[in-house]
Amino acid sequence: MLAVLxxxxxxxxxxxxxxxxxVLTVLLFFVIVVSLFPLGAGPEPALLRTIAPGVIWVAxxxxxxxxxxxxxxxxxxxxxxxxxxxSATPLGLIVAAKVLAHWLVSGLPLVxxxxxxxxxxxxxxxxxxxxxxxxxxxxxxxxxxxxxxxxLTLGVRGGGALLALLVLPxxxxxxIIGAGAVEAMASGLGAQAYLLLLAAFLVVAAAFAPxxxxxxxxxxxx
Amino acid sequence: MLEAxxxxxxxxxxxxxxGLGFRLRGGELLRVTxxxxxxxxxxxxxxxxxxxxxxxxxxxxxxxIRVLREEFWGRLVYIGHANAIKDDLTAAENLAVSxxxxxxxxxxxxxxxxxxxxxxxxxxxxxxxxxxxxxxRRVALARLVPSGxxxxxxxxxxxxxxxxxxxxxxxxxxxxxxxxxxxxFYTTHLEASIAAAVSLCIDLDxxxx
Numbered sequence: 001m002l003a004v005l006x007x008x009x010x011x012x013x014x015x016x017x018x019x020x021x022x023v024l025t026v027l028l029f030f031v032i033v034v035s036l037f038p039l040g041a042g043p044e045p046a047l048l049r050t051i052a053p054g055v056i057w058v059a060x061x062x063x064x065x066x067x068x069x070x071x072x073x074x075x076x077x078x079x080x081x082x083x084x085x086x087s088a089t090p091l092g093l094i095v096a097a098k099v100l101a102h103w104l105v106s107g108l109p110l111v112x113x114x115x116x117x118x119x120x121x122x123x124x125x126x127x128x129x130x131x132x133x134x135x136x137x138x139x140x141x142x143x144x145x146x147x148x149x150x151x152l153t154l155g156v157r158g159g160g161a162l163l164a165l166l167v168l169p170x171x172x173x174x175x176i177i178g179a180g181a182v183e184a185m186a187s188g189l190g191a192q193a194y195l196l197l198l199a200a201f202l203v204v205a206a207a208f209a210p211x212x213x214x215x216x217x218x219x220x221x222x
Numbered sequence: 223m224l225e226a227x228x229x230x231x232x233x234x235x236x237x238x239x240x241g242l243g244f245r246l247r248g249g250e251l252l253r254v255t256x257x258x259x260x261x262x263x264x265x266x267x268x269x270x271x272x273x274x275x276x277x278x279x280x281x282x283x284x285x286x287i288r289v290l291r292e293e294f295w296g297r298l299v300y301i302g303h304a305n306a307i308k309d310d311l312t313a314a315e316n317l318a319v320s321x322x323x324x325x326x327x328x329x330x331x332x333x334x335x336x337x338x339x340x341x342x343x344x345x346x347x348x349x350x351x352x353x354x355x356x357x358x359r360r361v362a363l364a365r366l367v368p369s370g371x372x373x374x375x376x377x378x379x380x381x382x383x384x385x386x387x388x389x390x391x392x393x394x395x396x397x398x399x400x401x402x403x404x405x406x407f408y409t410t411h412l413e414a415s416i417a418a419a420v421s422l423c424i425d426l427d428x429x430x431x
Contacts, residue, residue: 003327015308082302083306084323
């Protein structure tokens with residue numbers, strides 16, 4: 001069973017490495033969206049510092065949604081998904097492996113890029129750790145919740161827009177808590193409670209989302 | 223081994239077939255025929271458990287496959303219309319992945335031997351993007367070589383896009399599997415000549431078989 005999961009992760013990473021443009025599109029989208037705000041809002045340092053966490057988080061959320069379509073669509077189109085459905089390994093675990101691989105190529109680069117982008121907003125150095133940590137805990141939750149949406153909208157015409165409508169409302173709590181972590185630190189409250197909440201979201205999402213997505217996949221493929 | 227009882231299949235508002243039943247034992251070969259749109263692929267997908275029948279059930283050694291789930295899927299190789307291979311991976315990588323997913327782990331030497339048996343010598347390390355339609359089909363079918371121990375093979379139009387030599391190899395694989403006590407359930411338009419002790423046929427044009 002572990003061999004199957006390792007194989008799925010390895011395959012998805014290999015595919016991403018051979019088709020680098022897909023990964024770069026998401027990352028560049030994130031960079032550009034975040035960079036537009038200082039240009040649009042003007043060079044007022046106090047204002048930029050205030051909006052920084054929110055802007056970075058919203059951009060990360062949109063970027064990770066942009067990548068969601070790819071999670072199952074190609075496997076669905078070429079028939080690999082049917083083979084996964086017929087595997088002796090529980091589908092929920094395969095979905096979890098796919099989400100992990102997906103996060104490594106579409107979520108982790110955003111987390112690593114965030115501190116660089118935060119420089120544009122004159123965010124003080126001590127906040128960088130909290131920003132990165134909140135994104136590192138939050139973006140996997142986005143991928144996990146997104147997997148349910150991607151599975152439900154599989155094969156639906158105009159699925160992209162529908163996926164956004166389905167998934168964005170579910171992203172709201174993660175966004176509030178994630179962006180709130182940095183703001184809480186700025187106001188002197190400390191970010192610990194927020195980070196623990198994000199970690200709790202992650203644990204719950206990791207435990208349940210793959211199984212829900214697995215059920216949705218079986219319905220979509222039928 | 224495999225038994226279907228009173229299957230009914232509906233796609234949209236149309237009933238494709240009703241009251242369809244069959245029994246397939248080890249060492250038997252079952253061919254499904256019928257014109258386009260009579261429900262051959264749907265029947266195969268029902269037998270695999272990918273599609274729920276509107277009525278009836280499929281049993282594996284007496285147990286409903288929708289209850290057995292993973293236990294049944296571990297005893298099954300399904301090769302569908304789609305080849306389930308990735309353009310960006312090489313033939314060998316594709317085959318290794320599909321074998322692992324199917325639960326019959328094959329090492330690198332076995333993978334290469336299987337590809338050679340299907341006449342793909344020299345193409346093992348080419349990205350599948352560079353292969354022809356027939357060669358892609360061969361990559362998908364090469365999975366049958368290391369799957370001899372899996373009792374049930376379900377093949378949807380295995381001979382599409384294959385040339386005469388490859389059709390021959392696949393027919394030998396199928397008859398070898400049946401001779402070894404396995405069961406094969408397949409569809410084809412081709413007048414296939416597969417040697418098997420017991421050869422059954424379901425003709426969807428004439429209703430139940």
